[in-house]
Amino acid sequence: MELKVVERSATAESRLTSAQSVEVQDKVRDHPCFSKDAHHHYARMHVAVAPACNIQCHYCNRKYDCANESRPGVVSELLTPELAVKKVLAVAAEIPQLSVLGIAGPGDPLANPERTFATFAELSEKAPDIRLCVSTNGLMLPAHVDQLCEHNIDHVTITINCIDPEIGARIYPWIFWHNRRIRGKKAAAILIEQQLKGLEMLAERGVLVKINSVLIPGVNDQHLAEVSRVVKQKGAFLHNIMPLIAEPEHGTFYGLMGQRTPTSQELNAVQQACANDMDIMSHCRQCRADAIGMLGQDRHAEFTLERIESLEIDHAAAMERRAQVRAEIERQRAAKRSRPQPPVLVSLDALTGAKPVPKSRPNDKHAAAPAVSLTKPGFKVAVASHDGQQVDQAFAEAQTFAIYQLDVAHAPRLLETRTVPAAGADLSAALAGVKDCGAVLCTRIGFDAWQQLEAAGIRPLSVQPGTSMRAALAQAQAETAAAITANLDALAPALSA
Amino acid sequence: MSYRITAACVNCWACEPLCPNEAVRAAKPHFVIEAARCNGCEGEFADPQCASICPIEGAILDPSGAPVNPPGSLTGIPPSAWSQVQQAIQAR
Numbered sequence: 001m002e003l004k005v006v007e008r009s010a011t012a013e014s015r016l017t018s019a020q021s022v023e024v025q026d027k028v029r030d031h032p033c034f035s036k037d038a039h040h041h042y043a044r045m046h047v048a049v050a051p052a053c054n055i056q057c058h059y060c061n062r063k064y065d066c067a068n069e070s071r072p073g074v075v076s077e078l079l080t081p082e083l084a085v086k087k088v089l090a091v092a093a094e095i096p097q098l099s100v101l102g103i104a105g106p107g108d109p110l111a112n113p114e115r116t117f118a119t120f121a122e123l124s125e126k127a128p129d130i131r132l133c134v135s136t137n138g139l140m141l142p143a144h145v146d147q148l149c150e151h152n153i154d155h156v157t158i159t160i161n162c163i164d165p166e167i168g169a170r171i172y173p174w175i176f177w178h179n180r181r182i183r184g185k186k187a188a189a190i191l192i193e194q195q196l197k198g199l200e201m202l203a204e205r206g207v208l209v210k211i212n213s214v215l216i217p218g219v220n221d222q223h224l225a226e227v228s229r230v231v232k233q234k235g236a237f238l239h240n241i242m243p244l245i246a247e248p249e250h251g252t253f254y255g256l257m258g259q260r261t262p263t264s265q266e267l268n269a270v271q272q273a274c275a276n277d278m279d280i281m282s283h284c285r286q287c288r289a290d291a292i293g294m295l296g297q298d299r300h301a302e303f304t305l306e307r308i309e310s311l312e313i314d315h316a317a318a319m320e321r322r323a324q325v326r327a328e329i330e331r332q333r334a335a336k337r338s339r340p341q342p343p344v345l346v347s348l349d350a351l352t353g354a355k356p357v358p359k360s361r362p363n364d365k366h367a368a369a370p371a372v373s374l375t376k377p378g379f380k381v382a383v384a385s386h387d388g389q390q391v392d393q394a395f396a397e398a399q400t401f402a403i404y405q406l407d408v409a410h411a412p413r414l415l416e417t418r419t420v421p422a423a424g425a426d427l428s429a430a431l432a433g434v435k436d437c438g439a440v441l442c443t444r445i446g447f448d449a450w451q452q453l454e455a456a457g458i459r460p461l462s463v464q465p466g467t468s469m470r471a472a473l474a475q476a477q478a479e480t481a482a483a484i485t486a487n488l489d490a491l492a493p494a495l496s497a
Numbered sequence: 498m499s500y501r502i503t504a505a506c507v508n509c510w511a512c513e514p515l516c517p518n519e520a521v522r523a524a525k526p527h528f529v530i531e532a533a534r535c536n537g538c539e540g541e542f543a544d545p546q547c548a549s550i551c552p553i554e555g556a557i558l559d560p561s562g563a564p565v566n567p568p569g570s571l572t573g574i575p576p577s578a579w580s581q582v583q584q585a586i587q588a589r
């Protein structure tokens with residue numbers, strides 16, 4: 001009712017956005033990638049089919065995967081569209097919770113339109129129930145919007161670091177456009193124009209668009225609030241700020257030049273200035289471009305090419321099973337929603353540090369009941385913290401860990417403060433130093449360390465630098481409980497089938 | 498008349514799909530241009546396509562053996578100005 005009143009008095013442009021936002025909010029609230037609850041129940045995967053890129057970002061070394069989408073220094077196994085489809089179908093047959101497939105690289109999906117669309121076309125045909133997403137630098141987006149919409153496209157992520165070509169020229173030295181290399185401000189102007197046009201075209205067609213920006217101190221830090229305003233006005237449902245990563249050993253221009261990375265205070269300030277309207281997961285962890293699985297879990301190693309080639313799959317039966325599993329997940333989620341809500345472990349206020357978290361929770365029989373027994377006797381978490389207040393260190397450089405006891409039934413308890421050798425200098429010594437812990441909580445974890453931690457049964461968890469330790473621990477506690485519940489609930493029917 | 502790829506190539510694939518003559522081939526240790534197929538994009542494009550998208554200075558040589566993208570041409574910073582720019586960036 002209210003909406004209609006707004007519609008009548010509004011201009012054409014704002015009418016479109018307000019009408020859209022209701023629909024968009026509904027979509028996002030329940031989305032496997034953006035809803036905190038749905039995220040635990042559904043699996044996502046990426047395939048690396050798109051190697052080429054058509055621009056240069058100063059924070060990227062093109063020896064490795066697109067820095068917008070991956071942890072630095074990562075190289076994914078490049079797949080042909082044919083193999084990628086096989087792999088997705090194999091995964092979808094074994095992990096029936098799979099609901100979203102992404103193409104994010106290793107370069108730019110739309111700089112490799114043949115490979116990207118060949119993959120999408122075959123998948124739309126063979127597994128029409130799986131939704132597709134792409135992440136792009138946006139240069140070729142307007143040219144491909146219609147083609148994208150022909151497929152089962154669910155959402156698009158565009159990395160937009162600026163809307164001012166002066167600033168763009170300090171981030172992008174050149175682009176490849178209409179068969180020529182274009183440099184400097186002119187290049188940045190074209191890129192920005194295409195990005196914003198692509199955003200508007202997608203929003204008009206009702207496709208969810210998320211914007212990522214890399215915060216580069218002294219370059220776009222003062223400018224991102226303006227970027228945020230403009231992209232939201234043009235229909236983006238989420239603006240996500242990521243800190244620049246620039247190390248000399250990554251061989252990027254910024255790394256070699258000594259461009260500094262943002263402090264946690266700077267990052268917090270910009271994130272707050274660009275805050276999103278909805279309480280949704282804005283920070284998808286910087287996963288590998290070919291990761292597979294549910295939150296915090298990667299089953300990539302199980303799906304080797306040899307194994308995929310040898311699998312005989314009944315696709316119709318697999319799709320049927322996915323439909324059943326999805327229906328079951330939705331039934332459980334609905335049942336959970338209708339139960340009286342337990343007190344929330346992490347309130348939004350707690351995350352922003354506005355209100356203290358209660359020291360102990362009141363007795364509550366409903367609260368995460370199945371998880372309590374599962375996590376008994378709980379586990380230790382090593383928190384990489386310099387000052388004992390904030391999570392402020394990457395795993396590679398952390399030497400001081402606060403060791404907390406975590407279980408679902410009690411508030412986190414500090415056991416000790418421990419000094420270990422920095423993982424960057426001696427990974428195995430660092431691993432030995434935290435081997436009694438069930439999880440490591442830090443700001444960033446390198447690829448090798450990530451793998452080895454997981455292999456040792458230690459959950460790597462990363463949060464935005466500067467997150468208060470209290471909030472991060474509460475979040476880890478809630479996530480662990482939810483993940484355990486979700487994994488068991490969701491996997492049980494699948495495994496027994 | 499043929500262009501050539503050097504050991505500086507990082508195997509990024511950018512050039513491969515662009516060649517109008519399918520002269521670029523993925524190979525180990527780095528991509529190669531089949532000399533017999535490459536015509537420098539003559540009659541098709543004003544600029545050689547492979548060298549117009551290649552992100553690595555010095556990775557592609559023109560028929561005379563000179564790098565199409567010499568040092569400083571892609572970063573936009575001539576080698577002589579490197580340390581000056583580095584200082585400016587470090588002051589950010």
Ligand code: SF4
Nearest residue numbers: 053057060066067068
């Ligand atoms: S868009 Fe991605 S792959 Fe291309 S230069 Fe930028 S970070 Fe690298």
Ligand code: SF4
Nearest residue numbers: 516535537538545547
């Ligand atoms: S110069 Fe033109 S024809 Fe020769 S390899 Fe490069 S793209 Fe192909």
Ligand code: SF4
Nearest residue numbers: 506507509510512551
């Ligand atoms: S574009 Fe340059 S670096 Fe990339 S594969 Fe071709 S020659 Fe190698």
